[in-house]
Amino acid sequence: MTSTIEPEVGKSRRRKEDERLITGRTRWTDNLTLPGMLHLAVLRSPFAHAKIVSIDVTEAKSAPGVVAVFTGKDLDPEGAIGMPCAWPITPDMKSPRRPILASDTVNFAGEGVAVVVARTSAEAHDALEMIDVDYDELPVVLGLENALAEGAPLVHEDLATNRNAFWVFDSADAGTGSSVEDAISNSEVVLKRRFRQQRLVPAFMEPRACVVDPTGNQLVMWSATQVPHILKTMTAATLGLPEHKVRVIAPDVGGGFGGKIAVLPEEMMSTLIAQRLGKPVKWTESRSETMVAAHHGRDQIQDITITANRDGTVTGLKVELLADMGAYLGLVGPGVPILGAFMFNAIYKFPAYHFACTNVFTNTTLTDAYRGAGRPEATFGIERMMDELAVELGMDPMEIREKNWIKHEEFPFTTVAGLTYDSGNYEAATAKAKELFDYDGLRREQKERRESGDPVQLGIGISTFTEMCGLAPSRVLGSLDYAAGGWEHAEIRVLPTGKIEVITGASAHGQGHETAWSQIVADKLGVPFEDIEVIHGDTQSSHKGLDTYGSRSLVVGGIAVVKAADKVLAKAKPIAAHLMECAEDDLEFSAGKFSVKGTDSSTSIQDIAWAVFSAHNLPDGVEPSLDSSDTFDPENFSFPHGTHLCAAEVDTETGRVRLRSYVCVDDVGVAVNPLIVEGQVHGGLAQGIAQALFEEAVHDEGGTLTTGTFADYLLPSAADLPSFTTDRTETPSTTNPLGAKGVGEAGTIASTPAVVNAVIDAVRHFGVNDIEMPLTPMRVWHAIQHGSAAAGGLGSEAGGGLGSIDATGGAQ
Amino acid sequence: MRITVTVDGTSYTDDVEPRTLLVHHLRERLGKVGTVVGCDTSNCGACTVHLDGHSVKSCSVLAVQADGCEVTTIEGLARDGELHPVQKAFHENHALQCGFCTPGMIMQSIDLLADNPDPDEQAVREGLEGNLCRCTGYQNIVRAVRDAAHEMRPGAGPEAERLASDTASHVGAGGE
Ligand code: FES
Ligand code: FES
Numbered sequence: 002m003t004s005t006i007e008p009e010v011g012k013s014r015r016r017k018e019d020e021r022l023i024t025g026r027t028r029w030t031d032n033l034t035l036p037g038m039l040h041l042a043v044l045r046s047p048f049a050h051a052k053i054v055s056i057d058v059t060e061a062k063s064a065p066g067v068v069a070v071f072t073g074k075d076l077d078p079e080g081a082i083g084m085p086c087a088w089p090i091t092p093d094m095k096s097p098r099r100p101i102l103a104s105d106t107v108n109f110a111g112e113g114v115a116v117v118v119a120r121t122s123a124e125a126h127d128a129l130e131m132i133d134v135d136y137d138e139l140p141v142v143l144g145l146e147n148a149l150a151e152g153a154p155l156v157h158e159d160l161a162t163n164r165n166a167f168w169v170f171d172s173a174d175a176g177t178g179s180s181v182e183d184a185i186s187n188s189e190v191v192l193k194r195r196f197r198q199q200r201l202v203p204a205f206m207e208p209r210a211c212v213v214d215p216t217g218n219q220l221v222m223w224s225a226t227q228v229p230h231i232l233k234t235m236t237a238a239t240l241g242l243p244e245h246k247v248r249v250i251a252p253d254v255g256g257g258f259g260g261k262i263a264v265l266p267e268e269m270m271s272t273l274i275a276q277r278l279g280k281p282v283k284w285t286e287s288r289s290e291t292m293v294a295a296h297h298g299r300d301q302i303q304d305i306t307i308t309a310n311r312d313g314t315v316t317g318l319k320v321e322l323l324a325d326m327g328a329y330l331g332l333v334g335p336g337v338p339i340l341g342a343f344m345f346n347a348i349y350k351f352p353a354y355h356f357a358c359t360n361v362f363t364n365t366t367l368t369d370a371y372r373g374a375g376r377p378e379a380t381f382g383i384e385r386m387m388d389e390l391a392v393e394l395g396m397d398p399m400e401i402r403e404k405n406w407i408k409h410e411e412f413p414f415t416t417v418a419g420l421t422y423d424s425g426n427y428e429a430a431t432a433k434a435k436e437l438f439d440y441d442g443l444r445r446e447q448k449e450r451r452e453s454g455d456p457v458q459l460g461i462g463i464s465t466f467t468e469m470c471g472l473a474p475s476r477v478l479g480s481l482d483y484a485a486g487g488w489e490h491a492e493i494r495v496l497p498t499g500k501i502e503v504i505t506g507a508s509a510h511g512q513g514h515e516t517a518w519s520q521i522v523a524d525k526l527g528v529p530f531e532d533i534e535v536i537h538g539d540t541q542s543s544h545k546g547l548d549t550y551g552s553r554s555l556v557v558g559g560i561a562v563v564k565a566a567d568k569v570l571a572k573a574k575p576i577a578a579h580l581m582e583c584a585e586d587d588l589e590f591s592a593g594k595f596s597v598k599g600t601d602s603s604t605s606i607q608d609i610a611w612a613v614f615s616a617h618n619l620p621d622g623v624e625p626s627l628d629s630s631d632t633f634d635p636e637n638f639s640f641p642h643g644t645h646l647c648a649a650e651v652d653t654e655t656g657r658v659r660l661r662s663y664v665c666v667d668d669v670g671v672a673v674n675p676l677i678v679e680g681q682v683h684g685g686l687a688q689g690i691a692q693a694l695f696e697e698a699v700h701d702e703g704g705t706l707t708t709g710t711f712a713d714y715l716l717p718s719a720a721d722l723p724s725f726t727t728d729r730t731e732t733p734s735t736t737n738p739l740g741a742k743g744v745g746e747a748g749t750i751a752s753t754p755a756v757v758n759a760v761i762d763a764v765r766h767f768g769v770n771d772i773e774m775p776l777t778p779m780r781v782w783h784a785i786q787h788g789s790a791a792a793g794g795l796g797s798e799a800g801g802g803l804g805s806i807d808a809t810g811g812a813q
Numbered sequence: 814m815r816i817t818v819t820v821d822g823t824s825y826t827d828d829v830e831p832r833t834l835l836v837h838h839l840r841e842r843l844g845k846v847g848t849v850v851g852c853d854t855s856n857c858g859a860c861t862v863h864l865d866g867h868s869v870k871s872c873s874v875l876a877v878q879a880d881g882c883e884v885t886t887i888e889g890l891a892r893d894g895e896l897h898p899v900q901k902a903f904h905e906n907h908a909l910q911c912g913f914c915t916p917g918m919i920m921q922s923i924d925l926l927a928d929n930p931d932p933d934e935q936a937v938r939e940g941l942e943g944n945l946c947r948c949t950g951y952q953n954i955v956r957a958v959r960d961a962a963h964e965m966r967p968g969a970g971p972e973a974e975r976l977a978s979d980t981a982s983h984v985g986a987g988g989e
Contacts (some may be wrong), residue, residue, distance in 0.1 A: 019904040022912030024894070025847020025887035032846035086906065123830075123837075174880075206851050206859060206913040206947050207820040255849075255913030256947050510947050511911030676907045683950030684910060711945065713858035719938040721867035 006592045009530055010739070010807040011521035013676035015054045016516040017535075018509075019251075028252040030210040030225045035281040038212070038229020039068055041271060042125035043284070044115040044132050045294065046107035049143075049704020051136035053105060053114060060131040061117055061811040064521055066124030067280065070132070072115045073104025076270055084266055084329065085235050087484040088336035090360075094166040097157045097362075100267045101273070104244020108156055109327035109366050111707050116270055118282065126614055138485035141364045141704040143321040148361045164336055164441040165360035170342050170418065172354040172737040178569040181308075181355040182318025192393055192435050196385060198378045199301040199774050200325070201339035202292055203717055205510075209295060210285040211268050213275040219248045219541075220276065224268055227257035230510050232483070233333075233540045235264040236272060254510035258688070259370030260512065262270035263296055263332050263726040270559050280412025292709045297698050298371020300325035301338060303382045305345075308353075308582070313404045314396050315354035318380065318417075320345050324360050324368075333371030334723045335360055336483060340375030340469075345422065348427055348642060349405040354417040364704045370550060372688055372745040376468045377753055384464045384754035389770060390763070392592045399440070401429070401718035402465050413735075420469065422640045423735045427465060429529075430666045430730045431454070435642040437726055438664040451766060459661070460763025467642035470738075470743025472551030473635050482727045487553065488543040488634035491561035493522065493569050496624040497605025497614035501526065501533045503565075504630075506546015507558030508538040510746065513677040514554060518562055520673055521739070525566035526606050531556070545632070552641075552743030554739075555673060560737045561633040568629035573609045576587050580604050580612060581619040641742040643667035645751040645787050649759035653767075656782025658694060658760055664726045670734040670742035678744050682727050685748020691717045693756035697775050715775075818843060821889025822845045829876045835869075836860045838876035839886065841978065845887040846969070847916055861917035868924035869945035870943070879958045887916035890923075894981055898969030899923050902961035903954070910948035918944050 012526045021027050025764040042714035058070040083098035102113045115132050120127035121141040127298040140154035147153055156163055172178030185191055211224040220242070226232050237244035254261065267284050273283045284295065301324045308317040322336040325744045337788065342356040350601040388404075391398040407414045409426045416422065435441075440461070445461045473487030474479070501519050501775040511597050523530045536542050549558075570590060581602055596603035609627065612618065645665040651658055672678045695715040699708050708714040733740030753774070761769060768788025772780050817826040818838075839845040839862070848871060850858030852874055855873040858952045871884075888895040899922050902908070909915040917989040919939065923938035925932065932940060937958045938951070946954065 008830045016907065017903055018912070019909060021898040021916050022909055023903050024891060025845075025916050027847070027912060029846070029849060031849075031911070032840075064940050204947055206857065206911065207849070208851065254909040254911065258947070288854065290855070331860065513910070618895075637889040660988055679951060680907045680949060683952045685950075687950035688947075710854045711852045716945050716947070718943070718945060719941040719955060722938075722951055723949070724934065724955070 006527065009523040010671070010673050012674065014516050014519065014520055014530065014674055016513050016677070017519060018513060018515050026572055028550045029207060029255060030223045030252055031285045033223055033283070035212065035214055036747045037684070038281040038283055039118050039120065039278065040122040040428060041115050041274065041282055041284040042129050043113045043267060043290070044123065045290065046103065046110055046112045046114055048107060048136055048138055049110045049141045050418040051107050052139060052170050053103065053107065054135040054137050056115055056253045057133040058115060059736025061128040064128040064131055066120040067117060067128045068120065069118045070115060071270070071274065073100055074189065074212040076273055077104065084269070085154045085239055085264055086332060086335065088333045089482055090168050090335045090339055094335060095162070096330055097160060101269045105733055109364050111366055113266060114594060118274055118278065119688065122285070134167060137655055140565045143363050143700055143702070143704055145325055145361050145363070147640060148363050152411050154363055155781060163362045165330070165362055167357070167359050169357040172417045175419055176467055177415070177419045178351065179321045179353040181317045181353045183304065184308040184353040185319070185714045188316045189311045190309045190393060191307045192386070193304070194386060194389055194771065195299060196303045196305065196382055197773055198299040198301040198303065198381065200368070201298045201371055201692060201696050202714055203258045203260025203295065203298055204254030204714070205258055205260050208286045208288055208291045208370045209261065209265065211271050212281060212283045213271045214281040214422060215275040215770040216281065219246050220272065221248045221250065222272060223250045223252055223266065224260060225254050226251050227261040227508065227510055227550055229540055229544040230506060230548050232264055232268065236268065237263065239269055240272060243329045249540045251508050253401065258372040259298065259374055259508045259550060260295055262370045289710050290715065293571045293706050296331050296334070296367045296369040298368060300368050300379060301378050303378070305386050307386045307390055307798045309390055309394070311394065313396055313401050315349060315351055315405050318346055318351045319355045320357070322385040323364055323367065324358055326360050327363060327365045327367035329367050331367045334367060335493055336481065337368070337370055337375045338378070341479060343378035343420050343469060344376045344379035345378060345383050346417050347406055348465055350407055351417045359735045365700060368704070371802040372685065372749045374551065376746065377689065377750045380466045380750045381465065381754045384466065385757065388758045389447060392765065392770070394781065398463050402463065407463065410665065412450035420422055422467065423637060423639060424732045425467065425642050426639060426668065426730060427642060427644070427729070430642065430668050431465060431644040432729060434646050434664050434666040437666070437728060438646040438662065440646065447460070450608065456652065458651050458653055460761065462647040462652060462755040462757065462762060463647065464645040464758065465749045466579050466645070466751040467640050468746060468750050469638040470552040470641055471556035471635055471639045472553045473557045474637060475634050487547060487557065487634050487635065489547055489553070489558035490630065490632045491558065491565045492563045492630035493628065495569060495606070497611055498608045499528065499532070501528055503533060503535045504543045505535060505537045505558050505562060506543050507549045507666045508546065509549055509554070509803055512549065512554060512681070513674065515762070517673045517677060521559055521562050522566055525563060527591070528606060552745040556639045556734070556737055556743045557633055557635060557752060559673065559741065560635070560739060564631035564633055564737055565629050568631055569627050571626050572629060573606060575605035575620055576609050577604050578611060578619070582608070600608060603676070635736055637736045639736055639742040641667060641669045641744060642745050643747060643751055645755040647755040647759040649756065649763055651760055651763040652686040653764065653785050656778035656780070656785065658776055658781060660690065660756065662726065663723055666728045666730060667744065667747050668730045668742070669733050669744040669747065671731060671740035672729065673739070673741060679727055681726050681744045683725060683745060684750045686725055689752030690722065690756055691750040693774055693776060694776050695721065814877050816877055818879045818882060818884055818936060820884045820888055822968070831875070831877055833876040834872055835874040835876050836871035837880050839871060841931040843888050845888060848886045848912060849916060851913065855934045856945065859914055859917040860908050861920040861944065863924065864918060887919060890919070893896040897923070898964040899926070899958070899961040902964060906957035906960060908949060908953040908957035912943060917955055918946065922961065923960065924967060926962055931962055934959070
């Protein structure tokens with residue numbers, strides 16, 4: 002190697018994306034105005050469950066500026082299949098047809114019942130008020146256990162049940178472990194707890210929007226979506242349109258967090274209306290609409306039983322979940338809790354495991370993917386349980402983890418859930434985190450405060466976690482009945498002047514793909530970072546892809562880029578040999594140049610690019626192009642992990658929680674851009690901490706979302722959060738050539754249990770062993786006042802009991 | 814109603830409905846789409862602009878209230894192709910991810926620095942309380958604002974210039 006060029010991968014490059022974003026030259030969907038464009042506004046049901054008796058649109062139709070008004074019956078074209086659900090987790094899963102607009106019954110407050118088309122958005126919204134809908138209210142069913150109770154009202158009469166699906170994994174049946182029932186009968190300790198995962202709102206900052214232009218040969222849809230490729234295919238399938246006549250563009254997208262995975266009824270109605278009127282249309286929602294109409298996340302009740310010996314060795318894990326699907330099934334909604342099935346056993350060596358999940362319909366907004374999708378819920382369950390087990394056994398919570406986790410030398414390790422973790426080093430991450438945190442010092446301080454009866458008590462929370470990233474192995478997704486694969490595609494175009502275009506199927510919405518992909522290609526091809534343009538989010542230029550979610554972009558999409566770059570070099574090599582009149586075997590490639598070994602004769606990628614373009618002197622039979630594309634479908638997931646430590650101060654007189662310090666050491670394998678990694682971790686921590694302390698989507702008993710604006714839904718501001726200390730260890734993944742593992746969800750997954758464990762640790766001596774999230778001052782204060790009697794306290798008995806769960810889900 | 818507003822140095826005279834919000838006037842009539850809308854309850858701060866040199870949430874100001882005023886938006890911050898120090902600091906500190914909150918964050922940060930040219934971490938956090946970001950966890954935003962504070966003194970950008978004239982005594986007291 003003669004290269005003196007510093008490698009790009011591993012460098013904290015400032016982002017290419019920033020320039021347009023900091024100067025206001027961004028292309029958000031809502032910025033787009035097309036000639037003759039009309040505006041849509043959707044009328045939404047105020048009731049969570051009602052029959053639509055009649056809809057009178059006469060007055061609205063003649064309102065100023067109004068061009069047309071449509072109701073559900075108008076928008077149910079022949080051949081349309083209803084809104085799609087792509088994850089039929091069991092053969093008998095109940096999949097109610099979700100129309101584009103409700104026409105007979107509304108099943109959640111916020112469901113669309115009519116749409117106005119007008120010259121301006123203001124006129125469209127004005128006319129909504131002139132539509133007269135006559136509803137006959139039906140009984141509303143809310144709360145998982147209520148929905149399953151004998152005689153409960155039914156969300157969908159025709160299904161005759163609110164039970165959507167039942168999915169089960171058992172290690173004894175799967176041959177990955179022994180029987181949990183045996184573990185329960187034979188273990189010295191059997192600990193059972195119930196936790197609730199409250200409902201959350203993804204709350205991306207850019208509300209959803211779409212613009213549809215039907216006037217060209219292809220119908221073009223711009224949408225604030227995470228999944229332009231999926232949206233294109235689903236639009237064609239849902240509406241019975243020829244797919245080659247549809248082009249989807251996701252321009253700059255202002256955050257997603259899973260919340261923009263959905264294929265929207267509004268996207269479908271915009272398409273139909275644009276086609277019918279022959280004019281471009283725009284739909285942009287208000288924040289209050291987003292809150293009720295975009296999907297929510299989490300919302301589970303978890304019954305967990307852990308069994309162990311007195312020495313602290315775990316012997317079995319049994320998980321029974323109830324998961325709220327809302328009123329209909331989202332695109333991947335039914336599969337979200339199932340993803341958790343593979344993560345409940347976390348980093349521990351459980352010999353026996355049983356997981357069962359019941360998905361349930363209620364009269365609420367549907368739930369679907371939200372940052373981490375299934376894995377934060379699982380990690381919360383297990384990390385809370387490890388703390389409870391430690392207390393039960395009189396051990397330090399760190400000690401019980403160390404005793405049971407997979408040791409560094411045991412990798413690769415096949416877990417009881419059947420996944421093979423390729424690499425990991427929990428010891429190293431934990432050691433580093435403990436040092437940064439001053440674990441022993443804080444434990445001492447905690448003891449002193451407890452002894453002195455300080456009104457402000459200190460608690461330490463631990464979360465040692467892993468997650469499965471790189472949602473791909475298409476075979477695995479197939480075995481879980483997911484409708485699509487998980488591969489990713491990339492193309493590299495070498496332009497005549499030696500500049501490079503990289504086209505990726507992984508469509509970004511804030512993750513910095515343009516920068517990271519440039520770094521990868523700069524290293525592979527030896528061209529300057531600045532000479533590379535990354536193109537994404539347009540199904541015309543990036544014609545294949547499966548988009549961005551589940552921390553899959555880098556570890557699947559980034560590897561497709563690596564493979565495509567390898568192909569570019571493979572195509573360039575014979576040409577280089579021809580140009581330099583040597584044998585291919587005599588060539589070596591480094592820093593963008595092919596050189597003849599042992600000489601100073603060389604030719605650069607740029608020279609070859611021009612030679613290929615001019616095509617004056619190419620070897621016989623060689624295609625005059627270096628352009629290459631490839632697809633990557635990994636053999637296995639990747640498994641980032643980390644140790645998160647939180648110190649929380651709890652004011653025992655007011656119940657207020659202050660995070661005093663938060664330290665995390667994440668192992669994301671090789672970090673292509675450490676700056677982006679750090680940013681992703683920060684954002685993830687904020688979301689996970691917010692679940693622990695602030696956020697909850699609450700419905701009143703009629704099914705109205707009472708946290709339907711940013712005034713009521715407590716999204717943390719800068720003043721609500723501390724600064725974090727983040728660091729990394731680097732244990733490369735062995736399942737991809739970059740050694741990367743993925744990072745997008747790590748912070749969210751790990752932080753929620755770390756914070757809750759810290760708060761409970763601070764007030765445990767008041768007899769508290771659980772507090773329902775979010776840990777509002779009121780709930781914390783109440784728990785301190787009433788101890789375990791109110792706060793859970795199922796002790797070590799196996800058996801029923803609700804813990805602190807309020808099954809109606811009412812937060813005060 | 815007929816109003817005249819100077820936006821990023823250009824004067825615009827238009828007829829507007831009395832109910833039109835400044836943010837809609839900017840975006841829909843004047844094509845100033847750099848300022849965005851994130852909520853309908855004045856909670857998110859995404860729409861923050863400067864009205865006569867002070868930050869306002871442009872979704873809570875009527876266009877008619879801006880009659881005769883100077884508005885600075887994110888699009889008008891850079892001067893002679895030079896980014897404002899706060900813009901630069903956001904880039905340098907990776908203080909944005911999706912970038913949707915960013916125009917509002919930057920406009921608010923500039924106003925914050927005008928009031929307090931040397932804020933500590935807590936002061937920055939409190940000063941940005943009305944601007945929500947879902948991506949960054951705020952840490953790098955806080956860092957960016959503090960970095961910019963060091964860069965900016967004295968009078969590095971248009972808003973700092975405003976400061977120099979209208980709150981000179983305050984700056985004198987707070988500056989180094
Ligand atoms: S749009 Fe103005 S504060 Fe949210
Ligand atoms: S960067 Fe996405 S909301 Fe702030």
